[in-house]
Amino acid sequence: MVSISNDGAAESLGDRILDAAASCVLAYGIDRVTLAEIARRAGVSRPTVYRRFPDTRSILAALLTARIVHVLDDVESTGSGREPLVARIVRVAQRLRHDEVIMAVLHTAPELAMVYIAERLGTSQQILIDAVAGELKLAQEDGSVRGGDPRQLATMCLLITQSAIQSAQMVEPILDADALARELTLALNGYLAP
Incomplete structure (x- = not known):
């Protein structure tokens, strides 16, 4: 089976995660930003975020x-x-x-x-x-x-x-x-x- 990567979708997902992180920073400040809240705001699961970022x-x-x-x-x-x-x-x-x-x-x-x-x-x-x-x-x-x-x-x-x-x-x-x-x-x- 051949895996086809959709770079545009991957970029869009990365942008959504970063946009969600920005939203968290503005809402809570740096110290209270959590990966779970970033995932929730990005509309993705935590494992999806972990596949792109370790923490x-x-x-x-x-x-x-x-x-x-x-x-x-x-x-x-x-x-x-x-x-x-x-x-x-x-x-x-x-x-x-x-x-x-x-x-x-x-x-x-x-x-x-x-x-x-x-x-x-x-x-x-x-x-x-x-x-x-x-x-x-x-x-x-x-x-x-x-x-x-x-x-x-x-x-x-x-x-x-x-x-x-x-x-x-x-x-x-x-x-x-x-x-x-x-x-x-x-x-x-x-x-x-x-």
């Missing part, structure tokens, strides 16, 4: 990665060179700052967020570094970005931007959203300028 934590990691990558893919570059690249980074940061699931993780599960802030790079961070490094290399070739290892420069851009996202709420009385975007743009342009 709740892996579902949440996949959810965060999917949301971050979606924003990166959705915010297109407006050109090549340092200034369009910095503008894209700032637009991605603005979108992530307003993503309610990502902000829920930062604010309700700081211990989970700290793993990706202080201990190790996550999948989405690696994807962001790779994407920015590729654009930085091209910008170095046109002379709009200083010399240096593009992955190292991209990693520093990630650290600067990640810090701005994490601390935005704390400094909002001083730097509202527009001022924060303006200052982040200046910081990144200054860092990358030849």
Whole structure:
């Protein structure tokens, strides 16, 4: 017997599971999300979820990665060179700052967020570094970005931007959203300028 895989159906199932996980995060916070509730909201059995994900934590990691990558893919570059690249980074940061699931993780599960802030790079961070490094290399070739290892420069851009996202709420009385975007743009342009 030949097994026929329907990739579209598998993708749709994965999306339903991640959408259900997002719904749980917003309803209960990270600590009270259960695999059983994710399965219930996705309209599937727990074994179906277990076939795709080993545990709740892996579902949440996949959810965060999917949301971050979606924003990166959705915010297109407006050109090549340092200034369009910095503008894209700032637009991605603005979108992530307003993503309610990502902000829920930062604010309700700081211990989970700290793993990706202080201990190790996550999948989405690696994807962001790779994407920015590729654009930085091209910008170095046109002379709009200083010399240096593009992955190292991209990693520093990630650290600067990640810090701005994490601390935005704390400094909002001083730097509202527009001022924060303006200052982040200046910081990144200054860092990358030849």
